[in-house]
Amino acid sequence: MASTLSLSDGRYGSRILHIPSHILAAAIEALFLTNVFPERLPAQNAFLWAFMRTFALHFAFILSYIVFYLGLIYPYFVSPIRHFPTPSASTSPLARISRGMFTLPPGTRFWEWSKDTDNDGVLLLRSPLHRNRLLLTSPRALADVLLHNSYDFEKPKGVRSFLRSVLGDGLIIIEGEEHKFQRRHVMPAFSFRHIKELYPMMWRKSLALTERLNFEAIEGKTIEMYSWASKVTLDIIGIAGLGREINALQNSDDELVRCYEELLEPSPQKLVFFVAQAYGPAKLVKMLPLRLNRVFSETTSTLRSICGRLVREKREAIKTNADDHFDILSILIKSNDFSDDALVDQLLTFLAAGHETTSSTFTWLTFLLALHPNVQSRVREEVRQALPGRPAKDTDVDLSAVLESLPYLNGACNETLRLYPTVPITVRTSVRETRILDRPIPSGTNVIICPWAVNRNPKLWGPDAGEFKPERWIDDGKPNNSGGADSNYSNLTFLHGPRSCIGQNFAKAELRCLLAAFVGAFEWTMIDEEKDIIPAGVVTIKPRNGLHLRLRPLP
Numbered sequence: 001m002a003s004t005l006s007l008s009d010g011r012y013g014s015r016i017l018h019i020p021s022h023i024l025a026a027a028i029e030a031l032f033l034t035n036v037f038p039e040r041l042p043a044q045n046a047f048l049w050a051f052m053r054t055f056a057l058h059f060a061f062i063l064s065y066i067v068f069y070l071g072l073i074y075p076y077f078v079s080p081i082r083h084f085p086t087p088s089a090s091t092s093p094l095a096r097i098s099r100g101m102f103t104l105p106p107g108t109r110f111w112e113w114s115k116d117t118d119n120d121g122v123l124l125l126r127s128p129l130h131r132n133r134l135l136l137t138s139p140r141a142l143a144d145v146l147l148h149n150s151y152d153f154e155k156p157k158g159v160r161s162f163l164r165s166v167l168g169d170g171l172i173i174i175e176g177e178e179h180k181f182q183r184r185h186v187m188p189a190f191s192f193r194h195i196k197e198l199y200p201m202m203w204r205k206s207l208a209l210t211e212r213l214n215f216e217a218i219e220g221k222t223i224e225m226y227s228w229a230s231k232v233t234l235d236i237i238g239i240a241g242l243g244r245e246i247n248a249l250q251n252s253d254d255e256l257v258r259c260y261e262e263l264l265e266p267s268p269q270k271l272v273f274f275v276a277q278a279y280g281p282a283k284l285v286k287m288l289p290l291r292l293n294r295v296f297s298e299t300t301s302t303l304r305s306i307c308g309r310l311v312r313e314k315r316e317a318i319k320t321n322a323d324d325h326f327d328i329l330s331i332l333i334k335s336n337d338f339s340d341d342a343l344v345d346q347l348l349t350f351l352a353a354g355h356e357t358t359s360s361t362f363t364w365l366t367f368l369l370a371l372h373p374n375v376q377s378r379v380r381e382e383v384r385q386a387l388p389g390r391p392a393k394d395t396d397v398d399l400s401a402v403l404e405s406l407p408y409l410n411g412a413c414n415e416t417l418r419l420y421p422t423v424p425i426t427v428r429t430s431v432r433e434t435r436i437l438d439r440p441i442p443s444g445t446n447v448i449i450c451p452w453a454v455n456r457n458p459k460l461w462g463p464d465a466g467e468f469k470p471e472r473w474i475d476d477g478k479p480n481n482s483g484g485a486d487s488n489y490s491n492l493t494f495l496h497g498p499r500s501c502i503g504q505n506f507a508k509a510e511l512r513c514l515l516a517a518f519v520g521a522f523e524w525t526m527i528d529e530e531k532d533i534i535p536a537g538v539v540t541i542k543p544r545n546g547l548h549l550r551l552r553p554l555p
């Protein structure tokens with residue numbers, strides 16, 4: 001028994017708690033009793049009588065196992081992870097987990113515990129009924145989970161099954177060998193060469209955003225930044241991903257725009273809905289007559305059918321040479337590695353992952369530059385010197401070379417990505433016995449990776465970790481890639497290793513274009529107070545009530 005436990009505490013617990021096995025065992029025992037001791041049982045309904053009693057005994061055993069073994073003995077005296085330090089004893093285990101997950105901005109509590117508790121890279125967050133989690137805090141521990149033993153950890157089943165409804169069975173959801181296969185075949189679509197070729201299109205769309213906003217600014221209207229950022233990034237991924245003009249900047253009635261607005265709008269109800277499905281009784285939640293159940297099922301099936309139509313149209317266009325097949329979908333179709341269904345899954349993944357994340361980051365970028373007008377001016381000066389005059393849509397400048405060389409522009413983008421990592425918390429479960437920091441980790445252990453906490457940890461970034469300082473990313477007047485941190489793992493915005501963000505160079509290129517065009521066209525200030533801009537969201541973070549800006553068009 002001990003060896004089973006050390007191999008797999010999660011699996012051992014679930015075997016003992018497997019109710020159908022107990023029903024079967026109680027039935028066999030009742031059968032035995034009715035045959036061997038018939039004289040001790042009532043004459044009528046003897047089997048039922050015996051079964052009810054044997055099952056009651058099993059039930060009492062399960063209950064005491066839960067309360068005594070899982071609740072008291074296992075976590076404190078047996079579990080191999082019991083020696084990791086825990087955050088301050090002043091909070092109860094239940095409060096610790098719920099506050100960790102629900103405090104705004106997401107990740108704040110994990111950040112406090114990471115920096116305030118003595119630890120060498122792993123903290124144990126105890127919670128009732130043996131659902132303890134490990135919070136990773138040091139580059140070494142993170143490298144063990146994200147790189148060295150990456151395939152020993154998977155996204156928890158509940159999280160995957162919830163996200164699957166929006167993202168399909170694409171790269172973000174699948175695991176193991178299937179993931180290795182897909183990743184290898186999708187990589188070429190994100191090569192440096194391909195991203196470089198996308199710059200002119202990203203630039204055109206960025207200028208289209210500024211032109212569209214110019215109308216609003218001239219009329220003296222204030223703008224809500226996230227909704228505009230979301231439209232332009234959907235337009236960009238529409239062309240890069242599908243070779244299709246979605247034109248969300250001009251046409252907000254587009255079905256895709258409507259679906260994503262519906263799904264991604266942050267609200268406390270959605271957060272509870274997500275946590276209940278990912279960590280609670282998902283099947284039961286799905287059966288409840290909730291408005292969100294209806295919205296999710298209608299919206300996700302609309303998205304699937306739109307993507308199915310787009311795949312069929314693209315196959316047809318490739319056959320008849322009706323477009324230039326430069327987009328991600330064309331590259332995947334031409335690789336002949338994916339069925340139509342698999343292509344729909346990839347498409348759902350790229351559309352959601354590729355527009356929502358960059359639009360949130362661009363919104364935070366404009367927020368931080370509104371708070372730091374001196375940095376806003378420096379970026380503007382730099383862009384105007386590098387791209388003199390009002391840059392044209394079809395410029396023959398090598399945009400990637402120019403924009404990637406600008407220190408303040410890149411510093412502002414990287415510093416925003418560090419301080420506002422769009423995915424502030426992600427989770428993994430070990431699927432076999434493995435190791436972190438050379439210590440044994442049983443199968444079924446839950447692990448929390450919190451980019452919000454790591455990216456702002458003063459132990460990794462120094463005492464000014466929480467400040468916006470684009471200069472960190474500049475050495476001798478040139479952009480650097482480390483921000484001055486000793487390890488890559490001090491910056492987790494895109495994670496690292498085989499499950500890192502495949503679109504990170506795409507996203508950085510897009511942010512450079514968007515910021516360069518925006519800063520060249522407007523000077524901007526905030527309408528809301530800084531304290532009212534609260535990061536919130538279900539998987540990614542954006543300002544809870546939007547970000548309202550006043551733009552002053554520049555000559």
Ligand code: HEM
Pocket residue numbers: 171172173183349350353354355357358361421422423426427492493494495498499500501502503504506507
């Ligand atoms: C600022 C922008 C972005 C941020 C901060 C970001 C962040 C991340 C993070 C943290 C993950 C890992 C999630 C996890 O495993 O828990 C991820 C994965 C992924 N991202 Fe991004 N992302 C961004 C933009 C993009 C773009 C533009 C695309 C595509 C066009 C993209 C496509 C993907 C895909 C396909 C994965 C799954 C990779 C795998 O598991 O192999 N992302 N992203």
